[in-house]
Every structure is written in structure tokens, then in C-alpha cells.
Amino acid sequence: MNSKFTQLINQLHEKTVNNKINWEETAEENIFLVSFSDYSVEIADYSDESHDLYKLRIYNKEGKIVDKISSDNCSYLTANELKEVYENARRKAMGADEALGELLESLNEI
Template identity: 30%
Template sequence: MALFDRLYNKSESGALTWKETVQDDMFSVAFKDFSVSIRPVAVDFDEIDYYFEIRNENGEVVDQFKDTELSQLCSSDVERKALFKKVETLYEIARRNARGADKALTSILKQLDEDFPF
């Protein structure tokens, strides 16, 4: 749980730089000698699990876990629901960061503030 909490907090504050991977909808953040990735996996029509992988410098998976495993560490349903929401939020932060969504919006808004000859 400590790894997830720190990833979430650092991502939310903008301290981590997430990158797209070769796998669709998987995003990764690099550290010295290791990386952590997150990806959604559809379980049912309306249910998604989020998988985390820790890879070494050779790209080999050294550990993996999913949000449902993390939720087993929660002591109440309220905590579990909050965790699932935070995992979903982390994924969205990683996706937006990797694809440059915030930079795009900032650029578009700046251009809209300028006078355009139409």
C-alpha cells in the first residue's frame, strides 16, 4: 500500500512524469533501475481492474499486483471504495500526463485568449 500511496501523491502533485508504453492504455513511470506501470483490464461489462507491474532495467516483471489485491488491506468498505476511486484517479493522471492533455489544454486556452483573425 505504501508504494501505491506514494505513486498517487507524487502523481497528483505533478512530481512524476508518466510515459506511454507499447501496450495500449498502459502507462509507466521510470525510476533508477526500475519502472512501475498501470493498465486497466476489463473484468466484466461494467467492471475494470487496474494492474500494476514493477519492471527491472531489463524490462522483466519483478512484481505485479492489482487494485483488488490492494483493497484486501483496507479495513472497511468505505476505505475500499476510496481506494478504488484513488486507483482510477491515478490511472487518469498517468494517462493525461503521458499524453500531454494538460499541456494541450493550456496551449489551446492561451491561443483562444489571443485575437485570431477569422
């Protein structure tokens, strides 16, 4: 696998965890999208009961796929990081942290 892809996944993971990038919901429940000036990145979960499968695709300005990676054709570590990116992207897009914060606040007020 291209080492730049590994770097990209590392950076996406780090920036997502630190709330530096804004993942958004899409029309597909299992796909989340983040856009930059020239490219967009989508992370998707195609897992089923038997195995985990995560895919990351890079789109250019025209919405065409310029590169992609799947968790079933990369190292165990990278596959795990893809899963982490997906989970964090989903939490960010769905506003999970805000929801948990507000729930805890409500519970503290009772």
C-alpha cells in the first residue's frame, strides 16, 4: 500500500479525534463525508456479521474517485485505524459527544 495513504489515514484519524475536521452525514447511513478545497474523502462501513469491511475513497472536484483503499487489502494496523476513523467520523457527524454532554447535564440536574 502507498505510504502516503497510511499518512492520510493517520492524519484523518488524528484530526477527527481532535475535532479539527467536520465529517457530515450523507444520503447513505453507512457513509460519512469530509470536504477540503480540492478533494473530498468518504469513509464507509460495509461490515456484515461475518467480517469488518471499511472503505475510504478520495473524490476530486468533479466527484470522480481518484483513489481508494479497503480494510481487506491493507495491514491489520491500517485496517484497525480505518475502523477508528469511521467510528469517530460517525460520532462527529451525528453529534454524539454533544448529545452525551447534554444528557449528562440533564441527569446532573435531576
